[in-house]
Amino acid sequence: MKRWNKILIPIFFLLMIMASLFSVRSIVSMQGYAKLINYLGIVRGCGQRIAKLEVSRQPKDNLISYVDGILSELETGEGKYGLSPLHDKDYEQSLSKLTREWKEMKREIYQVRKGSDTKDLLSFSENFFDTANNTVFVAENYSNEHIQSFTRLSIILSVVAIFTWLCIVLIYFRNLFHLQRKNTNLESIAYRDDLTNASNLEKFRLDAEHLLASNPLYKYAFFHLDFQNFKYCNDIFGYDFGDRLLKQYAFYLSEDMNEGETFGRISGDKFVVLRRYNFREELLARQKAVDSRMRAFAMDSKEHYSLTIFGGICCAEDVSSDMEIDSILDRANFAQKTVKGQEERHYAFYTDSIREQMIEEINIQSRFNDAINEKEFLVYYQPKVNLSQGTFDSAEALVRWQTKDGNLISPAAFIPVLEKNFLISALDQYVFREVCSFLKKRIDDGLPVIPISVNVSKIQFYNPDFLHIYSDIKESFDIPDGLLEIEFTESVGFENTEYFLEIISRLHEHGFLCAMDDFGKGYSSLSMLKDMPIDVLKLDSLFFVNSRDSKKDLTVIRGIISMVKELNIQTVAEGIEEQSQVEFLKTIGCDVVQGFYFYRPMPSEQFSQLLSR
Incomplete structure (x- = not known):
């Protein structure tokens, strides 16, 4: 038959x-x-x-x-x-x-x-x-x-x-048998992420439950991992590059897995990992090793992308033994959000204080729109002193948050929250409008004005409508060319040089000055500066703070400033608080100084009075 x-x-x-x-x-x-x-x-x-x-x-x-x-x-x-x-x-x-x-x-x-x-x-x-x-x-x-x-x-x-x-x-x-075998294959497909072939959330949850139940004597920790600004990576470099990053990260994680461990991709650029450990230091060391390989891969690619990965860790022993997997992952996610956007800390363990911190961040996030509408954000101005003239000839606009009850919220508290929740662009534009309004009023009143610099976040910079929005605001207030300076962080300039050069060129066409901020924090490349038509280079205080007693450092920094001046780029040293630093900067030929030694950031009324003297 x-x-x-x-x-x-x-x-x-x-x-x-x-x-x-x-x-x-x-x-x-x-x-x-x-x-x-x-x-x-x-x-x-x-x-x-x-x-x-x-x-x-x-x-x-x-x-x-x-x-x-x-x-x-x-x-x-x-x-x-x-x-x-x-x-x-x-x-x-x-x-x-x-x-x-x-x-x-x-x-x-x-x-x-x-x-x-x-x-x-x-x-x-x-x-x-x-x-x-x-x-x-x-x-x-x-x-x-x-x-x-x-x-x-x-x-x-x-x-x-x-x-x-x-x-x-x-x-x-006979077909029934065939269908049963086919269903087994489909079940396997249903539990896998199509792009990376890693487990999806459902499969990770099932595997994690099985591992915890089968190994009650082992200590386990859950990781929640996330790439910084991955959306803008896709927008600027394309989805093919973003997909390559995700697949490579899944590969590195799979290589790190030991017996009795698992990982998965749950959505977008979010990964979850379950690891065994004896000491918590092991967990950090292993994750840092994986992320170090991933950062090297991104930087060595033709896109030269500076990738930052943030991770939250929740140890199973720190929560109730009957807590569901999703709840443990939520706590790891809470921990990850407390460090997301920070430059120094990229990992955090979940603690009782994390939840309180998250509540405070949620409060900041929920109050933000009302604070913008009710003008609770105040623009402060910090003058910049020209060392050769001994007087200030420009200033930087900074932002403070003063609540209805008069309390001031530190920028260190709300800026990171706004950045990681993609709200910082609205604040950037708010500050820019306030600066334009300040200059416009003084111009209409016949009072003296000086160039004012405003900070632009990386998220704002990568917004496709950034140039259109800022040039429209400038034109709506009829601000003359040369009075508005846009400050970018150095990481923006070195991540995607071609795009950065295009934006700088178009900003110049619309009458903006352009400055590179925080130069010296780790991305610095003097060889690339020669190709960047910026107007101002701002040296971070860490770049020279320890150079007063070192002849070798003095020689290096003098050479840097000399080279930058040959490129017709003005140098500004920020964070200056001591007279010895000022004298040192005069010696090496720095153009402008900004810091508490001369002026602290001040409200617009006080700055207006200072400007009118």
Whole structure:
């Protein structure tokens, strides 16, 4: 029986497929025949219609073009009407005659339009009608013959279909076994992430529950991992690069997994990991090693992307033993959010204080829109002193949050929260508008003004509408060119140099000055500065704070500032608090100093008074 099944079933299914294909082809052919005959009828009627119109001196060139298109497609099979030529000798001869008579009829039409008598045209139209009519009959005969053939074959195929159905019934139980095996494969697919082939959240949850239950004597920790600003990575470098990062990170995590451990990708750039450990230091060391490999991969790629990864860790021993996996992951996520956006800390363990911190951050996030609308954010100004002149000739706009009850919230408390929740762009634009309003009022009052710099976050910079928004605000306040300076962090400049150069160039076209902020924090590359048309380079205080007693450091920094000045870039040292630092900066030729030694950030009213002296 099995032997016969192996022989008969393929034959029956092959016949079934052939029957299906033949039936489809038959239906399509019959539809094509009907369509072809219909268009032949149109040609037949149009011939007479055109002749009557020409006789009555009402030419219709579009109708002639219509007939031209149909006849051409009937001959070649190429055109917009979907007509296929019939491969029948009688039909081809009749169609050829019809085409010739149409050409003769068109020549007579043009003679009539020149003034010739219409009798010949009427005669041509009658001949054309007869030929078209005959062509229709030939096509109908051809179609009828094929329909009869189709009918006979359909009866035969119906009988084959009955036998095929009987065959399907006979092998029903065999198919059941096959379906069971296929369901097993589908179940495996349903638990895997398509892109990285890592476990999805459901599979990770099941595996984690099994591992915890099977290994009660082991200590386990849950990780919640996330890339910083991954959305903007996709927007700027493209989804192909983003996908490569995700697949490579999954590969590195898989290599790090030991027996009794698992990981998964739960969404976007978010990964979860379950690791065993003896000491918590092991957990950090292993994760840092994985992330170090990933950062090197991103930086060594042609995109030279500076990737930052943040992680939260929740140890199972720190929570209730009956807590669900999702709740433990939530706590790891809470921990991760407390460090996301920070430059120094990238990992955090969940503690009782984490939840309180998250509540405070949620409070900041929820109050933000109302604070913007009610102008609780205040712009402070910190003057910058020109060392050669001994007076300030520019300033930087900074932001403070003063609540309704008069309390000030530190920027260190709310800026990171706004950054990681993608709200910082709204604050950037708010500060920029306030600065423009401040300058506009002084200009209208005839009071002196100086250039003011405003900070632009990485998220704002990568906003496709950034340049359009800022130039529109500048123009709406009618601020003269050269009074507004845009500050970017150095990481923005070195992550995507080509895009950075394009934005700088377009900012200059709209009258903005451009500054690179925080130079010296780890991304610094003097060789790249020569290709960056920035106006100002701001040196971070850490860049020179320990250089006063070191001749070697003094030589290096003097060389850097000298080179930067050769590039016609103004140098600004920020965070200056001591006289010895000022003297050192004068010695090495620094242009401008900003810091508490000269001025602290001040409210706009106080700054306005200082500016008016």
